[in-house]
Amino acid sequence: MVARIRSFALGVLGLLVISFPFLWLKLDYNFAGGTVKIAPNLQNGFDFFRNLIPVFIIVLVFALLNWIKKAAHLERPLNRCFSAIARISAQPWFRPVLLFLVLDGVFFMNDKYLGLAIMMGIYMIQAVGLNITVGMTGLLVIGYAAFYAFGAYAFAVAQIKIPGLLWWEAAPFIFVAGGLLGWFIGLPCLRLRGDYLAIVTLGFAESFRELMRNLNITGGDKGIGLSPASQLTPLPYLTLQQSKYVLVTLFVFGVVFIVRRIYRSPIGRTWVAIREDETAAAAMGIPVVRMKLFAFALSAAFAAIAGLLYVMHVGFIDPAAGAFEQSVMVLAMVILGGLGSIEGALLGSAVLFLVPEFLRDSDFLLAISPNFSDYRLLIFGSIMVVMMLIRPQGLLGSRRRQLEINPESQPS
């Protein structure tokens, strides 16, 4: 305990020393005299730490929850909460009823909440897609947003070249093109062992974004808007926003359906086997490279579909969609929810998307931390660090982990 406190204190001290010149000092340029003077800048330092208060609160809450769990000897409290739902969700009627209920929401939400739900759905598709590579196959992908931006740009550019192109005409092509792009990016690095894929996708994402910023056809920094002919036409009896909500909901259910079925099939077992032990998987006759490529291509294809939905929703795409921040956010969703768990990816994306959105408008938060939204990434970072420390398997462990609890088959 003493050692832990000491190392913590040393860490804080080191951080203070390193950050001292950046946070607490400033340079006063005297241009007339040509001299530079170092002056203290206390306001800046105080503002910085004030803005960090939410981060500290979040970390404290997590630590407190962990402490309660240990003190009260709660085994897997989250899984227990969800086990009731799990029993219902095993019923054959569960998915249709859930789909009906979620679609029903269209009549009970105003445009603002519909907008939030649409964006959340788009993040859910990405999180479930990324979960295929990061969670199930165990391949770290950092530049996932590139495939998302690719899907959006592919449709935006195509509707310039082919006036009047409709989204559903383009969707299959974008799905396949996204998968092929993933395959090409994965091909050189998936033949190697180790986390080369992380670096390669990171580099690809950055260069893709720069490419989009510098091409004429993609409109550079300004981006491209959809022409009215290519925008979504409202479904009968529904407004435009409501139609988008219905569309995105159907896509989320479709993607979850596909991923779940593949995950429970021999292909999914193969992915998990590769994650667990690549050498042993190969010795069991599994073509490791091919299966990894398939996982990565599928996940890239889902990202491209999410991008298509995004451009349909916003009606506009610019290079910021492919930003590093986006990739990290989706990765954080997958890790928060639980690697390898589809429900976890859904929960993680809901939490990490909705919580900042609601906090953004909160007066309380604005009072204590005026520039809260600038610190979003820092908060994601701290959540990830805390999660890794106290609950490395994420909020919901994977389904296969839950299968493990089978009282009759415990060794005596």
Added chain:
Amino acid sequence: MSSLLETEDLGKSFGGLKAVQSVNLSVRPNEIVSIIGPNGAGKTTLFNCLSGIYKPEQGKIVFQRQNITGQSSFRVCRRGIARTFQNIRLFAEMTAVDNVLVGQFRHRSMNPFPMLLRTSGYQETENAGKQEAHELLEFVGLSKHANIWARNLPYGLQRRLEIARALATRPRLLLLDEPAAGMNPREADDMVDLIGRLRGRGLAILLIEHHMKVVMRISDRVMVLDHGETIAFGTPNEVRNDPKVINAYLGKESNN
């Protein structure tokens, strides 16, 4: 009788170290061949060459009259050679039955569309596969532990699960790398019994083992390796009385 597996002059070295040199091994169908030798004699390297994890530098490996030298390990497995590992390499966070199901990979179609649609044909093969997996678990004595994570199984059962997983690939030849390592005499006896029953399934078995009792009891032939070279190859009795083997393996007899 023709050989199932034959190596000609097989060699592999790491830097200057010749881990395996000019090994001429042959395994006939339904035969148990043991490989013994002191630590570092190249036994596991030989296995890794046979199963495609290492590429041998010299010689060739012929399995069922086909040259499989230097093929990658999943192709070798598809030809019908399955293996277990010395340091157990199960899929730790999968249940025992899922581990065995992964082993069935090479008999399963990987077309994703039937899996998406859950066609009746797909469901039949899936159920048949599960049935087969449970039978294999029963065969190795793990039927009670089907739904436990491989990581949480006791050590002896993990070794058995590795054998079940290897059997799921329906091999003609099974390479067992120290299946009785770290076992007490009783467990080792059970392992001998299991290996005997494996032979009853019509498999040929290539075995690395340190338990001399196990080796001498079940092997048809024994190969002794030392410093990567074959120093003896013959029936257990021949090998036991070979002075070179006694020298290398048991140490020089001292008549004090």
